Amino acid sequence: MQPAANATVFIVDDDASVREALAWLLRSRHLLGEGYAGAEEFDAMLEGGWSPSHPCCLLLDVRMPGMSGLALFDRLVERALVDVMPVIFLSGHADVPTAVTMVKRGAFDFCEKPFSDNALVDRVEQALRRSQEVLQERHEQQRLQARLTELTDRERDVMRLVVEGLPNKLIADQLDISVRTVEVHRARVFDKMEVKSAVELANMLRRL
Amino acid sequence: MSAGPVAAQAPGAATRHAAPLARWSLWVLLAALVAGLLVTLVWLAGRYEASQVQDKLERDTAEAAADIRSALNRNVQHLLALQSTHGQRAQWDREAGALLREHPEWVRIEWRDTALGILAAADSPFRPPAFERMGRPHAQADVALACASSRRMSGPAYSGSYFLPQVDGLGIEVMELCLPHMTQGQLAGYVVATYSLGDVLATLVGPQLRRSQEVSFTEADGTRLALHGVPRRGRRVFTAQQLLDLPGNTIVLRMDSWRGAPDVFPNVLTALVTAMSIALVIVLFMLGKDMRLRLRAEQDLADALAFRKAMEDSLVTGLRARDLQGRITYVNPAFCQMLGFSPEELLGHSNPAPYWPPELVDEYSKRQEIRLAGQLTPPREGYESVFMRKDGSRFPVLIIEAPLINAHGVQTGWMSAFLDISEQRRIEELSRATQERLQATARLATVGEMASLLSHELNQPLAAISSYASGSINLLKAHATSAAGSPAIADIEVAMRRIAEQAERAGKVIKSVHDFVRRSDKDREPVTPQHLLEAVMPLVSLQARKLGVRVQVRAKAGLPPVLCDRTMVEQVLLNLARNAMQAMDEAAVAAPALVFEVRHAPAGDAAADRLEFSVGDVGPGISDEVQARLFTPFFTTKSEGMGLGLSLCRTVVEQHGGSLSFEANRPQGTIFRFTLPQAPIPAAASIAATA
Numbered sequence: 028m029q030p031a032a033n034a035t036v037f038i039v040d041d042d043a044s045v046r047e048a049l050a051w052l053l054r055s056r057h058l059l060g061e062g063y064a065g066a067e068e069f070d071a072m073l074e075g076g077w078s079p080s081h082p083c084c085l086l087l088d089v090r091m092p093g094m095s096g097l098a099l100f101d102r103l104v105e106r107a108l109v110d111v112m113p114v115i116f117l118s119g120h121a122d123v124p125t126a127v128t129m130v131k132r133g134a135f136d137f138c139e140k141p142f143s144d145n146a147l148v149d150r151v152e153q154a155l156r157r158s159q160e161v162l163q164e165r166h167e168q169q170r171l172q173a174r175l176t177e178l179t180d181r182e183r184d185v186m187r188l189v190v191e192g193l194p195n196k197l198i199a200d201q202l203d204i205s206v207r208t209v210e211v212h213r214a215r216v217f218d219k220m221e222v223k224s225a226v227e228l229a230n231m232l233r234r235l
Numbered sequence: 236m237s238a239g240p241v242a243a244q245a246p247g248a249a250t251r252h253a254a255p256l257a258r259w260s261l262w263v264l265l266a267a268l269v270a271g272l273l274v275t276l277v278w279l280a281g282r283y284e285a286s287q288v289q290d291k292l293e294r295d296t297a298e299a300a301a302d303i304r305s306a307l308n309r310n311v312q313h314l315l316a317l318q319s320t321h322g323q324r325a326q327w328d329r330e331a332g333a334l335l336r337e338h339p340e341w342v343r344i345e346w347r348d349t350a351l352g353i354l355a356a357a358d359s360p361f362r363p364p365a366f367e368r369m370g371r372p373h374a375q376a377d378v379a380l381a382c383a384s385s386r387r388m389s390g391p392a393y394s395g396s397y398f399l400p401q402v403d404g405l406g407i408e409v410m411e412l413c414l415p416h417m418t419q420g421q422l423a424g425y426v427v428a429t430y431s432l433g434d435v436l437a438t439l440v441g442p443q444l445r446r447s448q449e450v451s452f453t454e455a456d457g458t459r460l461a462l463h464g465v466p467r468r469g470r471r472v473f474t475a476q477q478l479l480d481l482p483g484n485t486i487v488l489r490m491d492s493w494r495g496a497p498d499v500f501p502n503v504l505t506a507l508v509t510a511m512s513i514a515l516v517i518v519l520f521m522l523g524k525d526m527r528l529r530l531r532a533e534q535d536l537a538d539a540l541a542f543r544k545a546m547e548d549s550l551v552t553g554l555r556a557r558d559l560q561g562r563i564t565y566v567n568p569a570f571c572q573m574l575g576f577s578p579e580e581l582l583g584h585s586n587p588a589p590y591w592p593p594e595l596v597d598e599y600s601k602r603q604e605i606r607l608a609g610q611l612t613p614p615r616e617g618y619e620s621v622f623m624r625k626d627g628s629r630f631p632v633l634i635i636e637a638p639l640i641n642a643h644g645v646q647t648g649w650m651s652a653f654l655d656i657s658e659q660r661r662i663e664e665l666s667r668a669t670q671e672r673l674q675a676t677a678r679l680a681t682v683g684e685m686a687s688l689l690s691h692e693l694n695q696p697l698a699a700i701s702s703y704a705s706g707s708i709n710l711l712k713a714h715a716t717s718a719a720g721s722p723a724i725a726d727i728e729v730a731m732r733r734i735a736e737q738a739e740r741a742g743k744v745i746k747s748v749h750d751f752v753r754r755s756d757k758d759r760e761p762v763t764p765q766h767l768l769e770a771v772m773p774l775v776s777l778q779a780r781k782l783g784v785r786v787q788v789r790a791k792a793g794l795p796p797v798l799c800d801r802t803m804v805e806q807v808l809l810n811l812a813r814n815a816m817q818a819m820d821e822a823a824v825a826a827p828a829l830v831f832e833v834r835h836a837p838a839g840d841a842a843a844d845r846l847e848f849s850v851g852d853v854g855p856g857i858s859d860e861v862q863a864r865l866f867t868p869f870f871t872t873k874s875e876g877m878g879l880g881l882s883l884c885r886t887v888v889e890q891h892g893g894s895l896s897f898e899a900n901r902p903q904g905t906i907f908r909f910t911l912p913q914a915p916i917p918a919a920a921s922i923a924a925t926a
Binding site for chain 2: 042044045047048049051052053054055056090092095097117119124125128139140144145148
């Protein structure tokens with residue numbers, strides 16, 4: 028599965044030449060790189076109301092003047108962005124132990140400089156895929172939520188009992204309505220939730 | 236406060252005043268007594284002498300009276316002999332003349348008949364006839380009285396004396412002696428002799444008696460009759476009287492001695508001797524007093540000596556005295572203890588001293604020669620030397636020498652004090668070793684940091700090169716698949732691959748160099764913050780003293796140990812402290828102060844189990860411009876710095892999984908903070924222990 032065409036790779040490194048080289052390398056693999064000269068700059072961008080709408084990942088240099096990569100990572104953790112925007116640390120030798128710690132705390136990976144480039148790009152692609160998955164997941168959930176909100180209270184009661192696997196007769200008894208009414212509600216729930224069977228509905232709800 | 240001493244002083248002053256007064260009056264009393272004694276002595280001596288003189292005079296007078304009496308008796312015998320010539324006139328005349336010549340005391344001798352008629356008479360040839368002026372009959376009454384008495388007593392009798400004027404206008408006092416001449420019991424006549432009283436005294440009194448005294452006859456009532464001897468003027472006259480009882484007459488023999496006052500000189504001599512005796516007693520008394528003073532001084536001296544001895548014995552400083560020949564004359568116990576020799580082994584020892592190491596004897600001898608020659612005064616702060624104990628071990632000493640000057644201000648030798656400085660040396664050695672170790676670590680750390688920085692700085696361009704190469708290859712591959720590959724493009728692809736490979740190789744070289752210098756994680760150990768601070772404190776204090784910086788440490792007891800490479804962390808602390816002190820020194824801060832603080836890091840996700848170390852100063856702070864470049868490698872504000880210090884510190888801290896930051900100190904200055912992880916509690920060990 029190729030990452031979406033609109034996937035973005037954010038590159039945060041104080042060294043412009045490294046940023047440009049990485050962007051160029053990514054472009055050679057048909058990936059879009061977006062460079063930031065420092066952690067503050069990137070943080071400001073996030074502060075400006077950015078939200079993940081398409082797959083993305085972050086190539087983050089550990090050591091930078093001013094706010095370090097580690098500090099920025101902490102901010103991302105605070106903002107719960109590390110899932111949707113996997114972080115790959117770029118580190119010198121001295122930073123390796125730190126980078127390893129960061130991986131334990133949720134970073135996607137770290138690459139030691141100078142990196143073997145195509146391997147890095149491979150990891151970037153994996154990260155983007157992860158990002159895409161997460162995004163899709165979120166999207167699914169959002170859609171599901173939207174559908175659920177369309178249901179009436181009575182329909183929601185019927186759905187809960189359907190998912191529990193009760194036959195229509197029993198549902199009618201419990202809710203103190205006619206079997207016919209249950210059937211109508213059931214059909215409407217299936218229609219609104221875009222499912223064809225009770226099993227499919229149960230699976231969908233389990234994902235929530 | 237002030238009332239007490241004044242009140243106490245008043246009676247003291249009074250007694251001080253009263254004491255000399257009493258002593259004065261005592262002295263005056265003593266002098267008066269001595270004077271009184273002397274006067275009494277002289278007076279007694281004078282009295283004694285006077286009584287002696289009086290006694291002698293009495294004796295002389297008695298002797299003179301006896302002389303006169305016996306002479307008169309002898310004269311009576313002579314006259315009796317003259318009587319035998321009665322009847323022969325011529326013979327009588329001749330014999331009377333002879334008698335008169337022999338006895339100048341007689342004025343005239345007469346031969347009278349029983350009726351007192353003069354039969355014959357003879358006058359003294361020594362004077363003109365006495366009766367020439369007055370005539371003999373004038374004295375007839377006296378003669379008759381005397382002859383009557385003589386006839387009654389049948390023996391010689393004397394008349395009373397009477398004054399007989401002479402032709403020369405003077406007169407003499409005379410006295411008649413009548414002697415009856417008996418023949419066969421019948422009175423035959425009389426012999427009358429006339430005595431001149433003055434001549435009696437002149438002739439009959441012994442010449443030795445007359446020499447120094449005046450002899451005279453007086454009546455009983457004191458009327459002077461006759462006098463012999465020249466009356467002299469003396470301050471004092473002694474008088475003695477003797478009754479001369481003659482038949483028919485009694486006169487008083489009086490003797491006057493004009494010895495004058497008793498001689499003062501011998502008495503003065505006595506007084507002198509007495510005075511000298513008194514003086515002797517006084518001197519003895521004073522000597523006794525002096526002796527007492529001396530004894531007291533001696534006692535004080537002995538006390539002082541004992542005090543000094545105790546002091547010398549209690550000293551840990553060795554003391555030794557040498558005379559000008561270099562012989563040891565004194566050692567104290569500390570000195571002996573220091574060397575292990577007994578005092579007997581050292582005293583009197585000359586060069587070479589037994590505690591001189593044999594290999595240094597020449598040098599020490601030379602030094603001592605110079606010292607004894609007095610050409611070089613020893614330095615006041617002392618000099619260092621090496622001595623040998625009895626067991627042969629050497630140890631360094633600090634010697635302080637001073638000339639030994641006696642009470643007369645003459646130098647008699649040298650006094651030396653010795654301090655065993657081996658312990659001090661050991662500490663210095665230890666401190667130097669610590670410093671060397673830290674410096675070595677610092678050098679190594681600097682090299683490591685250099686490598687680290689180089690690798691970082693080179694890695695960036697290498698990464699860029701590698702990226703471009705890889706990207707190029709990617710593009711060429713795409714190109715090759717889309718169009719028919721030309722040989723040139725295939726060659727370029729190979730070249731690009733080579734470029735990527737070479738960049739990777741360069742990266743590996745750098746990594747291997749870096750790995751070589753970098754200290755591995757194996758060196759990490761749990762160390763308490765106190766130990767870390769204690770390790771750097773000697774060096775920090777050294778510089779702090781030099782720059783006058785007050786150093787303060789705030790670390791609570793019971794802080795847990797941190798897991799770290801202790802030499803590296805010490806290096807960080809040292810670097811930060813030095814930066815702080817230099818900053819304060821350059822800005823000439825009025826009261827430079829350096830504060831080390833260790834505490835639990837404020838709670839946070841990443842800092843849950845960390846300790847925060849901080850180093851704060853009160854310097855000028857860090858300008859914004861410098862702040863931006865503070866951690867940039869090779870950036871420095873110091874003329875001789877390499878610009879690696881802070882960069883190294885950050886590397887070290889980050890290697891330990893901590894972070895290094897700084898902030899402005901209040902009210903002024905800068906605080907650098909870094910965190911280190913706490914050492915994990917050795918769970919396995921505790922389980923093993925309980926199992």
